[in-house]
Amino acid sequence: MTAWVVVLAAMALLVLVGIWLVGTANRLDRLHVRTDAAWAALDAALARRAVVARAVSGGIDPPPGDHLRVLADRAEHAPRPDREPAENALTRELATVDRRDLPLTLVAELADAEHRVIIARRVHGDAVRDTLALRRRRVVRWLKLAGTAPSPEYLEIAEPSLSEDVPRPAARVVLRDGDGRVLLFRGHDPARVDEVYWFTPGGGVEAGEDLRTAALRELLEETGVVPDSLVGPVWRRRVAFSFAGRSYDGEEWFFLASLPDGSAVDTSGFTELELATIGEHRWWSPEELLATSETVYPVQFAELLPSLSTWDGTLRPVR
Template sequence: MTVTTLLTLALVLLVSLVVLGGWSVLVANRLNRLHVRTDAAWAAVDSALARRSVVARAVAEVCPDQALATRLRTAADRAETADRDRREDEENAVGRLLAEWDRVALSPGLRAELEEAELRVILARRVHNDAVRDTLALRRHRAVRWLRLAGGAPPPTYFEIAEPEGGMDAAGTASLRLRPAARVLLVDPDDRLLLFEGIDPVRPTAPFWYTVGGGVEDGENPRTAAARELTEETGLAVAPAALVGPVWRRYAVYSFDEQETETEEWYFLLRIADQLAPDTSGFSDLERRTVLRHRWWDLDELAASDVTVYPVRLAEMLPEVLAGEWDGRTRTVH
């Protein structure tokens, strides 16, 4: 190899390192800005929720039903002091109690103050979740993971609570719809879990993984719906009684295809004795457009991965479900 060739290779390598280094610095700076944005958005959510708790106590002071007033004050206190893991449940408790209120009985001033506080929570939560989505999307890029450009910063998490009065669309009118759902934790003989990877049509660059299942139709109970969804999405037909559970309950508010949805999901467990190649021919048109692939996940591999998965603590919680017979309790997950 000639000296000229060596110099050329060295120059190419140097230029490549400079380009890679420059790109890495730009991406690292962008990630830092995204994390700062997410932290600021969470501070706004925290402030809006604290304001709602203050107004909730003011509402409790004028409530003629002392039992309801006491429950509301207690819920507001618990929400303000809850840690991040419990915050969603406690804030939802405040929201449910406020929903029980006859707002017509409130003074116009207090009613307007409550509605403003609730609106601030809606807007702050949506801004925060948008920031989380953008941050997670960049963190998932292979080069970002390989070069560890996120450093030691933990990935941000979504904040999901029910929006009052049916939520709010662009016109300021109610938009939230309730969608009960039933899901199946389908586990093979090697304790691997079947998950689907899907996308939101309006955010195709932010894929996520989720379990078998879907909405509960009119006239169905969650167990029957879970068995039906299992057949439609995998081709596996089982009697509803074969499903164990519900082992989990998950409450969430999410946006899909520009529709805000409130959901209560019931999770059932099914172990199968043989390997299964899922038959997805029963997918709906929407599923064919939004489901990218399916995969059997080893739980250790899933726990070590940084993919987005729902429920978010699935890999952490499932070993307890698989450890022995179900004890009859339905646990709340996020």
């Protein structure tokens, strides 16, 4: 009887060990899949950064621009053993670029690409760490539970330094009615509720969106208006500002549109943030804008508005 108990106990132990070994092998397989997926995401993020870096190279002077383009090509096509120094060289070169001289849409795209590299690198590093930790266990090594899967490797690259100022390209619309009045919203910064100001419809340009598309989308979302035509951009405004405690490097592109006959302003498409920060809207005549003591952005709005009646096609910087 005792012998049978020993045999049964041994068999149960073998079953448990077998279950543990199968479970460990399956876990290793899932970790390798996770690591491969993380590497693919990191490789794609680095490739996108190289593409954006080439676009940046066209916006700066030829000598440093040519050098940046060469480094971007080298990083994108470097074999795995040479990838780390190539990517680090590109990171260092991008850090020397004066982004104030670039269009903000390109600055925003570069910042987004760099942010994605940081996230993808950390996700890949975590996946490699977890996989190596299991592969290095003695039992896993002795029984070769990893099979023929190659051991994953870290990609030791320096993370780009992200600016504290968030780049924010925006498209705005000067919307006029049949009497020549313009539509303005009255809002405030949630961090400074006592400081109110008036501004045109519009908002941030989304990834992959051109300025005209962004202007039409924002106008529809905020006013429900679909204009017959959109003219411009007529003005360009570069401004540093803060909102809700964050600092932004802003670039606003203003278009001109007319309210179609029979249309009315509908703000039911406001987001929760807009509902919380925009108190009212109204139509302003040019004379009212010149006479008001309230804050209106752009600062030169009242001064330059009459010139839009005979716009000559020139993009004008405004404050």
